[in-house]
Structures are given as C-alpha cells and as structure tokens.
Amino acid sequence: MKKYQIAIYIRLSKEDNKIKEESNSVTMQRILLHRFVAEKFSDYDLLEFCDDGYTGTNFERPGMQNMLEKIRDSQIDCIVVKDFSRFARDYIELGSYLEQIFPFMGVRFISINDNYDSKNYQGSIADIDVNFKNLLYDLYSKDLSQKIRSSLAVRKEKGQYVSANSPFGYEKAPEGRHALIIAEDEAEVVRRIFSLTVEGYTSIEIARLFNEMSVKTPIEFKIEKGRTSRKPKGERFLWNSSTICQILRNEIYIGNVVQKKYTKDFVGGKNHLNPREEWMVTYNHHEPIIDKEVFDKVQEGRGLKRKPQYHPTHPLIGKLVCGCCKRNLCYRRGLNPYFNCHNRYSNMLENCVDKVNAMFVEQYILFMMQDKLSADGELEKLREEAVLRVDKEIKELKEKRWLLEGSIQKLKQQKFESYQNYASGKTDSFQSDDIMLKSAEKDLADLNESLQKMEAAYIKMECDREALSIGNEFAVLSQEMLDHYIEKIVVYDEQHIEICWKEKVGVE
Numbered sequence: 001m002k003k004y005q006i007a008i009y010i011r012l013s014k015e016d017n018k019i020k021e022e023s024n025s026v027t028m029q030r031i032l033l034h035r036f037v038a039e040k041f042s043d044y045d046l047l048e049f050c051d052d053g054y055t056g057t058n059f060e061r062p063g064m065q066n067m068l069e070k071i072r073d074s075q076i077d078c079i080v081v082k083d084f085s086r087f088a089r090d091y092i093e094l095g096s097y098l099e100q101i102f103p104f105m106g107v108r109f110i111s112i113n114d115n116y117d118s119k120n121y122q123g124s125i126a127d128i129d130v131n132f133k134n135l136l137y138d139l140y141s142k143d144l145s146q147k148i149r150s151s152l153a154v155r156k157e158k159g160q161y162v163s164a165n166s167p168f169g170y171e172k173a174p175e176g177r178h179a180l181i182i183a184e185d186e187a188e189v190v191r192r193i194f195s196l197t198v199e200g201y202t203s204i205e206i207a208r209l210f211n212e213m214s215v216k217t218p219i220e221f222k223i224e225k226g227r228t229s230r231k232p233k234g235e236r237f238l239w240n241s242s243t244i245c246q247i248l249r250n251e252i253y254i255g256n257v258v259q260k261k262y263t264k265d266f267v268g269g270k271n272h273l274n275p276r277e278e279w280m281v282t283y284n285h286h287e288p289i290i291d292k293e294v295f296d297k298v299q300e301g302r303g304l305k306r307k308p309q310y311h312p313t314h315p316l317i318g319k320l321v322c323g324c325c326k327r328n329l330c331y332r333r334g335l336n337p338y339f340n341c342h343n344r345y346s347n348m349l350e351n352c353v354d355k356v357n358a359m360f361v362e363q364y365i366l367f368m369m370q371d372k373l374s375a376d377g378e379l380e381k382l383r384e385e386a387v388l389r390v391d392k393e394i395k396e397l398k399e400k401r402w403l404l405e406g407s408i409q410k411l412k413q414q415k416f417e418s419y420q421n422y423a424s425g426k427t428d429s430f431q432s433d434d435i436m437l438k439s440a441e442k443d444l445a446d447l448n449e450s451l452q453k454m455e456a457a458y459i460k461m462e463c464d465r466e467a468l469s470i471g472n473e474f475a476v477l478s479q480e481m482l483d484h485y486i487e488k489i490v491v492y493d494e495q496h497i498e499i500c501w502k503e504k505v506g507v508e
Helices: 014-019 026-040 062-072 091-105 128-157 184-198 203-212 218-224 241-248 292-302 358-375 379-423 434-463 479-485
Strands: 004-012 044-052 078-081 108-111 170-173 176-182 257-259 262-264 271-273 280-282 320-322 330-332 338-340 486-493 496-501
Touching (some): 004 026, 026 044, 044 062, 184 218, 184 241, 358 486
Parallel strands (some): 004 078
Antiparallel strands (some): 170 176, 257 280, 262 271, 330 338, 486 496
16 A cells, blocks of 8 residues: 655634634644544554645645645645635636646645545545535635624724734733833833934944844844744844934833824735825823923934935845855946845945955856856747847837936926026026026936937847857846746855756756
8 A cells, every 4th residue: 555645734823712612723733734634544644734824715835835835845745734715815816727737746635624625536626515515715815804804994993902913112901902111121122223213323333233233133132022933044132223213213101102103905815005195193091201392303314315216126135145144145236237145334344245346247247157058958048038138128218218308308398498588588587497408308318328228238149149258248147047947046256156947956
C-alpha cells in the first residue's frame, strides 16, 4: 500500500473568534483531523499547517502559502481539512483547486464534514451538492464580512476603539476591550521621543541614540508581553526614523482616536487613504501621554510635508540585502542612483553597505543571468521586453511633451493678458512669471532631446536584433525575471555580490 505524505490544514479567522464557534477552534480542528487520519490511513507521514487569525476569502496566508509551496515541490500527496470553508471561502478559487489544480498535480483532497474525497471523483466533476456547498460558504463569508464591517462602523460612530491591537504606549483595559489605559513602561519611551524632539533632535538622531542605549523597540515590548512572536532580520531589532516619525504624528498620544482614515475596496483588498475631512476623530477618548501643547509644538517644528511625487519603483528593491545586517538595501534616486544600507548612517554600523552603483548592479546581474536565460529560452523574451520598454517610454515622453507645451502656452497667454491689462490701465503693474516660463521651455528642450534619443534607439532595435544584447543600455531587468530566477542578492560591496538563485534554477 502507498505511503501517503499527508498535510492537515487548520484555519481560524477573526470572524470565527467573534461568533464564538467552539468547533472551529484550532484545538478542536487539530483533534478531529489527527483522529481522522489515524483511522483512515495506516502508513503515512504527517505535516501540519495552521493559519490562526486569517480570513478565508483569499490565499495570502503564511500557512497556506507554505503548504502550496510543498505541493509544488511534490512533497504532499493528500490534504485533509475539517470542511471546505477552512481551506477557502471563495467559491471560484476553491472550485479551481478542487477540479483543476489538485487533480493536475496528483493531490488527493479530503473534507471531513462535507463527506468529500476527491478520490471518488477522479475523471468527473464533483456533484452538485459539493458545488452548492462551496457557493454557500462563499456567500456566507461575504455576508458575514459585511455584517462585521457594519458592526465595526457602528462602534466607530460611538467613538469606541475597535482595533485588535493596542497602540505602542497603551494596552487594552481589563474591564473593556474598547478602552485604552497607559502602559507605563512603553509610555516612558514615547515621552522621551517627544522630549528629545522638542530639544531639537531629528528622528534619525533619536533612532541612533535609542539603538546605542539598547532601548527596547515596540516589537520587543510585544514579544516580551507575549502578544506576538517574531525574529529580527539581523542580529537584533533596531529603531529607525520612520518608526519615530509615526509616533510623533499619532494623535493617539494626546487622547484622540482617529478612525476611518482608510477604506478597503473589498474583503482582502488594499487600503486607500481617505481625505482628511472624512476622518472620524473622537476627542478625549482616553488618558493622554503627551500634553497637547507639546504635541502641537512638535508638529509645527516638523514643518509642512512636501507634495508626494510619483517615482517608478526599481525592480531590485526588496531583492538586495546588506551582507552585514541582512536589512534590505535602500534605493537612492538622482543623477547617479545607488543602493546603500540605512543602518550604516542611522546606527553607525561601519560594515554595512556604503554605496553600490545601481546601474553597475543591474549590468552585473544581467551578465550573470545570460547563460541561464539562454538555456531556458528566456533571452529572446528579455530582448522583446527591451523593445516594449523603449516604445512605452517614447509614448510617455510624448504625453509629457504635450502637457508641457500646454503649460507653456498657458504661461504665454497669462503674460499677454497681464500686459494688455497694464497697457489699458486696468492694473497698476505688469506681472510676468518669466522665471517659470524659461524653466518650462528648458524642460521642453531637454525632453525633446531625450525623445530623439529614444526614437533613434527604437529604430536601431527594430533594424538590428544584436542591438538588444545583454550589455546594451536598453536591456533591463524585469520584475518577472527576477522573481522567477532569484531569491535574493546579498551585497557586501561592488566587488562582493552573492546571488542566491532559486532552487529550481540551480547554479553551475
């Protein structure tokens, strides 16, 4: 008899906790699944995957992703769950796995409470009862999510604090989970941050000082109190300027609760920041840690925020890792863009990466990938992407030129109208923004020069396929190529770069 490699999957969502279904608890699911496997199979190896506190409406769950990865590596023959809703509540996704993905990969799927075993449906579609149950689970999940969102909205209208996690410096009150009380050990750190800021320290200087003095980070306080379990990427957790800035601008520390800052389009979707006027602020909700006068003074000293600008993300962001502290390298834009490690400056770690030229790293990785791409028949795809990229940039430059020409025309029209009003005596002075006009005209000239260069390159690529060689300036790394071949890239300096290839690619 075949020895099965069996995976049992357990999931408990926040919704399950709220409606108090004891049968869905992690403990009860584990007992049921272990008992079933022991009775059903005689020769097997057992793996357990668990997601505690995750919704079933999408597959972005660590336990689920780990299990699917092992399935792709052919390490699992059979999956056992309590019912379909533990695996997924999305009717379409669940149907795809049951009827297409798992049969193709030779994985048997068993749902105990639904009396379903894919072994009984080999070569046929699951009966209408199974499909109907899947649809009910999907509808139930959407209905439950809507009810919970409505319930949370009512609580927010009443000014209650509804987040599952308490903010740094506070903890949930024993008499009510919607009330906050000061956690004095954490609050002392918050007070020091505001005090140092008033004295003139920058967020970077405060982070550096706290790291030198080994002040515990917010995550370390949570670990110490048993609220979470995490491991640092490097040797230890470190303060950084962004954490300091988040604390300095949070109104929670003056006793206010700000809610409805974000809107989620759908269950499992991304959050979108709402306009300030749509935020719901409950004043004097709890005891403040910081006086309002101090908070207002800090906000004034921090100055006005600049208007955010769009910058295209670099494909290597998130792939490059510092060889010293194992932190992701930061991308610095400019005339000569480069990568460096934030810890070298914020925490004075001298062995962290100082500066590596972005274009050098790109070309190095392109050369290293050439053999692999050629062997896998992907090199031509890279070349085609270069042509598409140049064509896209040409279209974007033309659109920018059209907008810039419109702005220049508008400035010239304003100048003409201002002169007419002055000449006719309607105004006492002639106002003309010549500086802005000259700047716009210079930008237009630079843009036209770039456009000519790109168009010449595109013509050359279309006529000469060799122009798309790896070393060409228009051959670029795509996000898809990086994700397909490379796990991470450990950088020590420009002479010492270690590429960690994904296992399925291998390194010669």
